[in-house]
Amino acid sequence: MDIALLEKGHRFSPVSVVLDEAAVHRYLEAVEDAALPALCRDEGQAWAPPMAVAALALRGLMEAIGLPAGAVHGSQEFEFRRPVAVAERLDSRAWVAHRSQRSGWLALAVEMEVTDEGGQAVLAGRASVLIPQ
Amino acid sequence: MRPVNSTSKTWSVGRELPSVSKALTQEKIDGYARASGDFNPIHVDTAFAAGTFFGGTIAHGMLLLAYLSEMLTAAFGRAWLSGGRLKVRFKGVARPGDTLTVRGRVERVQDEGWRLFMAVECVNQGGQVLVTGDAEVRLDG
Numbered sequence: 001m002d003i004a005l006l007e008k009g010h011r012f013s014p015v016s017v018v019l020d021e022a023a024v025h026r027y028l029e030a031v032e033d034a035a036l037p038a039l040c041r042d043e044g045q046a047w048a049p050p051m052a053v054a055a056l057a058l059r060g061l062m063e064a065i066g067l068p069a070g071a072v073h074g075s076q077e078f079e080f081r082r083p084v085a086v087a088e089r090l091d092s093r094a095w096v097a098h099r100s101q102r103s104g105w106l107a108l109a110v111e112m113e114v115t116d117e118g119g120q121a122v123l124a125g126r127a128s129v130l131i132p133q
Numbered sequence: 134m135r136p137v138n139s140t141s142k143t144w145s146v147g148r149e150l151p152s153v154s155k156a157l158t159q160e161k162i163d164g165y166a167r168a169s170g171d172f173n174p175i176h177v178d179t180a181f182a183a184g185t186f187f188g189g190t191i192a193h194g195m196l197l198l199a200y201l202s203e204m205l206t207a208a209f210g211r212a213w214l215s216g217g218r219l220k221v222r223f224k225g226v227a228r229p230g231d232t233l234t235v236r237g238r239v240e241r242v243q244d245e246g247w248r249l250f251m252a253v254e255c256v257n258q259g260g261q262v263l264v265t266g267d268a269e270v271r272l273d274g
Binding site: 027029030031032033034035036039042051052054055056058062072074077078081082 | 155161164165167168169170171173175185186194195196198199200202203204206207210211213214215216217218219220221222223
């Protein structure tokens with residue numbers, strides 16, 4: 001995908017994401033998160049880390065965009081609508097919400113929504129990225 | 134359902150959230166790359182990163198947000214996972230060798246204390262703000 005050709009309103013192909021038990025374990029170890037395992041123990045539930053769900057959805061999006069190595073993450077917004085269970089199957093959809101060019105940089109804002117198998121949103125977000133031109 | 138660690142009486146304007154500190158290493162950045170699947174060379178390729186504007190590898194922005202999320206999960210439990218909102222700007226970069234601290238403070242309270250608005254940030258050992266923004270939770274969510 002040629003980033004230079006992305007227009008406002010462009011919709012990326014939906015991406016299916018699943019955080020299985022091994023992936024969650026790997027993530028929690030990597031970020032050294034002790035709070036979520038404690039919450040899961042208290043509730044007797046296996047929740048996926050909300051930021052891991054967000055990272056997985058973002059990864060699919062960034063792969064679709066094909067960001068160059070010099071791209072810079074400018075800002076980020078997330079709303080976590082409900083807890084996501086480990087191994088729950090989700091779909092991520094994203095679209096270009098803003099596009100502008102200035103001083104040799106392309107600024108893109110991409111909004112995303114992650115839904116469960118019933119089509120209910122579990123996460124919404126917006127990422128702003130600066131790409132050198 | 135009430136969140137595990139919070140009631141509306143617990144939080145008032147000005148109260149600080151318990152902070153979280155992490156010692157960042159290249160190994161931890163590499164580990165996050167494996168866990169997230171983000172192998173952008175600016176994070177994991179020291180030779181490549183040395184030749185960039187940053188002069189060396191930097192941590193993933195999402196790793197810093199994971200630290201913020203840990204602090205908010207510890208403070209608000211289920212309420213953070215179910216209705217939590219985060220809006221941040223990346224102001225600086227975290228490098229291997231940095232000691233990072235995430236912290237937050239209640240700035241505003243609504244709905245008789247059931248809805249909290251916080252200022253959150255991630256700073257390095259020199260006090261430089263790397264991430265700044267706002268978080269919101271609904272304790273009756």
